[in-house]
Amino acid sequence: MLYLDHAATSPLRPDVLAAMEEARGVAWANPSARHEPGRRARRTLDDARERVASILGCSPREVYFVRGGTEANNLAIQGLWRRAARPSEAAPPGGLVISALEHSSVSEPADALEAMGVEVTRLGIRPDGTLAEDALNEALSAHPFLVSVQGVNSVTGLLLPLEPVLRATSARGIPVHIDAVQAIGRVPLPPLRDPLSPVLMTLSGHKLGGPRGSAVLTVPRSVAPLPLLFGGGQERGLRPGTEDVEAAVGLATALSIAVDTRTSESERLTALRVRLETRLLEALPMIRVHAAQGPRAPHILHLGIPGLDSELLLTALDMEGVAASAGSACRSGVPGPGPTLEALYGEAAGNHASLRLSLGWNTTAAEVEEAGTRIASVIARMLEFEGNARETSVGNQGR
Incomplete structure (x- = not known):
């Protein structure tokens, strides 16, 4: 079989499989446990988190392991909306801005918020990868709670215009979420550290030759999305549930290889x-x-x-x-x-x-x-x- 569907998923890289098998042997315990096997699992998980942070240029405390790109995108959008819509906030939240080309894990949460009365602006993207900056500026004038845009369109491979989006949001201090699932390790991406505009980013392990069910959402400390799940304090309370240490190691290894060879x-x-x-x-x-x-x-x-x-x-x-x-x-x-x-x-x-x-x-x-x-x-x-x-x-x- 000639496999030409890597944008859907890629097979495990041999180095990733080897790293995961090693982690399975030494870090099989629950990383929240206080005993030595648990502490060993915690050290392995922390090491994977630090590797991802080093590659992406952010703090380990800004790296959250989740179970897929869809979950990460939902957590960014719905989590920030839940934060912005709290009754304790001084002002009512603005709307959401996305591109018209987003993956369904962004467009459908946007549809759900819109059905609840949230104003959603969908920016048109031209076939040459440009957008109308006057339309962008008009959308940002209402100070939305988030702008979410892909780095690479998952259907056509078109690179979306991140630079004008980041320039416009930075001038207004509006958070930006980049769905980098198809972009990371393939095209250059902007730095995560922006002193004026917080940048969140989604990446997924199985698009890089890592394991399925592994993904990362980076969240700068200047923003604080609320969790969508409850029942544990894992991932600093943002993503409860026992962490998959083996998957985190596989993702970190795949990301390292992809970025090093980009x-x-x-x-x-x-x-x-x-x-x-x-x-x-x-x-x-x-x-x-x-x-x-x-x-x-x-x-x-x-x-x-x-x-x-x-x-x-x-x-x-x-x-x-x-x-x-x-x-x-x-x-x-x-x-x-x-x-x-x-x-x-x-x-x-x-x-x-x-x-x-x-x-x-x-x-x-x-x-x-x-x-x-x-x-x-x-x-x-x-x-x-x-x-x-x-x-x-x-x-x-x-x-």
Whole structure:
């Protein structure tokens, strides 16, 4: 099987697996326990936290281990809303600002808050990765409690305009949350320390070759989201529940490798993505490369194929030994082009099958060449079949 779905999840890196197995042997106890096995687990957890903090450039006390990127995003948005909406606050909270391209773990919490009466502003992003700064400034004039934006769009790979967002929020002291799940280890990110505007950040282990069920939310000490869960004091009360020490070690190891190799790996993956894109465009000039006008992450290629159905295409590719997706795995099976393509391209988004091909740490040049051949062959056969079916239908109508 040729695996081209790393934006959904990547296999465990061997070094990560080795680190996790070592942690399993020495840090199996509950890190909240007072006995020696518990203290050993606590030291291992603290070491993982310090490694993550050192890599991200923040304090260990600002690193919170949670169970996934979805949880981290919800904790940032709903936790800060709960803090801002407390009756003890001097002024009523402002609204929430997000981009129109956000992952469902941001857009759906925003929808939920909006249903409760919270004002939610969704900033449009152009296909070239820019936004209307006057619209941003207007949204910030009401002093929202949070601005949440992706670093890299998980569907198209488009880099979102973090710089103007951070510049505008810093001038007003408004907290910013960056969903860096697809960005960390692949593209440069802004520093977490901003003296004027607190920056929260989400990252996920399994996108980097780390374990599933491991993620981090960084929270500067100048803001204090309220917990969404109750029943323990773990993670300084923000995320109760016994910590998964083994997963934290795996995440820290995967993050370290991804950041240390970011420059060389980005160059390698960009070359592979360009080769795959060129190969498919040569064979199928009618396909559309989404977000081609803007800056893109090195590992994601998103295509639109006219005249085909996304689910049928993915099934055919799977049968041909190519694992791919239409977009975010969290929206798998949901009909339609999805909110990202609708936001970028409007009505035209619905006229194409969507195909996301995403590369990762173990993708090779030989795999990309073979995948290009198989994908082009499958699409060509399906287009030929669809064309013949339409001709037959027209002929039958004429009888």
